[in-house]
Amino acid sequence: MASPNNLQFQEFEEAAELLSADPGASTLSMSGSNTPNTTASAGEDVKLDLSEDEEGQQESSELLGGQKPSGGFWTFEYYQSFFDVDTMQVLDRVKGSVMPQPGRNFIKYYLRSNPDLYGPFWICVTLVFSVVISGNLSTFLAEQKNPTFHYRPQFHRVTIAAVVIFMYAWLVPIGLWGFLTWRQGAERQIGGYSFLETVCVYGYSLFIYIPTSVLWIIPYDWLHWMLILIAMVISGSVLVLTFWPVVRDDTKVTAVATVVTIVVLHTLLAVGCKVALLLSRRNIPTNSSSYYLNSPQSHNAGLQNRLTNTEEQQGNEDRLF
Amino acid sequence: MAASEEASRPFAGLSDVSIAEDIPVEGDISVPVGPSRRDDEFSTLDEPVKDTIMRDLRAVGNKFIHVLYPKRSSALLRDWDLWGPLLLCVTLALLLQGGAADHEDQGGPQFAEVFVIVWFGSIIITLNSKLLGGTISFFQSLCVLGYCIMPLTVAMVVCRIVLVISSGRVVFAVRLAVVTASFGWSTFASTAFLADSQPPNRKALVVYPVFLFYFVIAWMILTYSPQQ
Numbered sequence: 001m002a003s004p005n006n007l008q009f010q011e012f013e014e015a016a017e018l019l020s021a022d023p024g025a026s027t028l029s030m031s032g033s034n035t036p037n038t039t040a041s042a043g044e045d046v047k048l049d050l051s052e053d054e055e056g057q058q059e060s061s062e063l064l065g066g067q068k069p070s071g072g073f074w075t076f077e078y079y080q081s082f083f084d085v086d087t088m089q090v091l092d093r094v095k096g097s098v099m100p101q102p103g104r105n106f107i108k109y110y111l112r113s114n115p116d117l118y119g120p121f122w123i124c125v126t127l128v129f130s131v132v133i134s135g136n137l138s139t140f141l142a143e144q145k146n147p148t149f150h151y152r153p154q155f156h157r158v159t160i161a162a163v164v165i166f167m168y169a170w171l172v173p174i175g176l177w178g179f180l181t182w183r184q185g186a187e188r189q190i191g192g193y194s195f196l197e198t199v200c201v202y203g204y205s206l207f208i209y210i211p212t213s214v215l216w217i218i219p220y221d222w223l224h225w226m227l228i229l230i231a232m233v234i235s236g237s238v239l240v241l242t243f244w245p246v247v248r249d250d251t252k253v254t255a256v257a258t259v260v261t262i263v264v265l266h267t268l269l270a271v272g273c274k275v276a277l278l279l280s281r282r283n284i285p286t287n288s289s290s291y292y293l294n295s296p297q298s299h300n301a302g303l304q305n306r307l308t309n310t311e312e313q314q315g316n317e318d319r320l321f
Numbered sequence: 322m323a324a325s326e327e328a329s330r331p332f333a334g335l336s337d338v339s340i341a342e343d344i345p346v347e348g349d350i351s352v353p354v355g356p357s358r359r360d361d362e363f364s365t366l367d368e369p370v371k372d373t374i375m376r377d378l379r380a381v382g383n384k385f386i387h388v389l390y391p392k393r394s395s396a397l398l399r400d401w402d403l404w405g406p407l408l409l410c411v412t413l414a415l416l417l418q419g420g421a422a423d424h425e426d427q428g429g430p431q432f433a434e435v436f437v438i439v440w441f442g443s444i445i446i447t448l449n450s451k452l453l454g455g456t457i458s459f460f461q462s463l464c465v466l467g468y469c470i471m472p473l474t475v476a477m478v479v480c481r482i483v484l485v486i487s488s489g490r491v492v493f494a495v496r497l498a499v500v501t502a503s504f505g506w507s508t509f510a511s512t513a514f515l516a517d518s519q520p521p522n523r524k525a526l527v528v529y530p531v532f533l534f535y536f537v538i539a540w541m542i543l544t545y546s547p548q549q
Contacts (some may be wrong), residue, residue: 082455083454088522122449129537
């Protein structure tokens, strides 16, 4: 109809005219490169990627397992790409970690190649403080019957809890990812998860422990153990559902061993918190007359009482469990 | 060469004008100084020390007033300073000492722990808001978070005064009410300043760490137990 230069210009005009005639019409805009990936993703997501180097992104995302880092690791933008989530996305992921369903792989369904570090980091921080605070409150309420009990906020527990929880949330995914990558070998991109996705799923799976630890304020030991069991089942199933499709192609022994290791480590974390709570309650200096009485005198007197009471305490240990 | 030719084309008409070599070309190139510019604004060496100190103190006091009545003003953001946060943090850490903690190993937070929590907490929250795409600058955010500790410091002072009188259940209820009110005030004040700088679909992601930060500080204040 016209020269090639005018043809492009006319296309824009036509689109603008159509839009002005009917402003409410739904518009669909695609990037110029028209790769098949655009149509493939249009079915899943509402928003389309309008970036111009989509082909380049797709290639690098295959190599890096879905990550989109831009720039070297010393630039700020590199880390900003790990925080590219909205409120609703974070809430969806949290919901997915609390209600695991057998058909849904957490990584494939919720993360969808957009793992973030916001969730794991702030869930770990919240868990640290909620465990310490509810432990304090639980101890305080359990010993309300004693008029001589003197409340002490054991602040050093924050440091210990922080070290334990952050090490679990970071070292275990590193080990698991390394092991899975080594087992996958050359076919890494088919089944394996990237390091960030592993960290992400571990971080979100810890979320269920936050309401569990808040409910620990109620000072009944059987309730604590029941809550731990429920939380372990839920978050353990999130992890197992995520990692089973990856390991089941391996030899039977390795697959089962991997899954069992995941579950056992998760159990150790929960049980460890509970045992720490029990131990700290027992470290309060006691009198010889009763189990929970506290001597308001100096530290030395408390130590002596504690030494003479070890048999009594060990006898009381059976009552707790 | 070509560039200089193109540059001289607009002045083509002036190419006939020649500068005589016997007229010396000299002069001063300087920005004309307006008569309203005062020298002592930029050279604080000449003014009395009291003026210098009072200027900073007035700025700090002005920001305290802005925290007391949190409106959407940009005074806290525009001229940030870290004097107020430092003062508040030191006061809070000093007030949290002298409890039962000093005589036993297991006890309340040490001075260094309070400092670390306040400053590293503020830095982490600032980093978090910047990573989520916030437009606030690093020190502005530190300034806001530090100044908004003020209601909690006031609550700490009130708690210590009340604890001198007695330490029963009624006093605990009073302390709980005061600390809860000041915690709500701190969170509300800081989100009033910080929320505007975030994209709208991530506001909750930025507000939650601030909430957690002030909650932890409120917890430290509430669990402060006097020595017996």
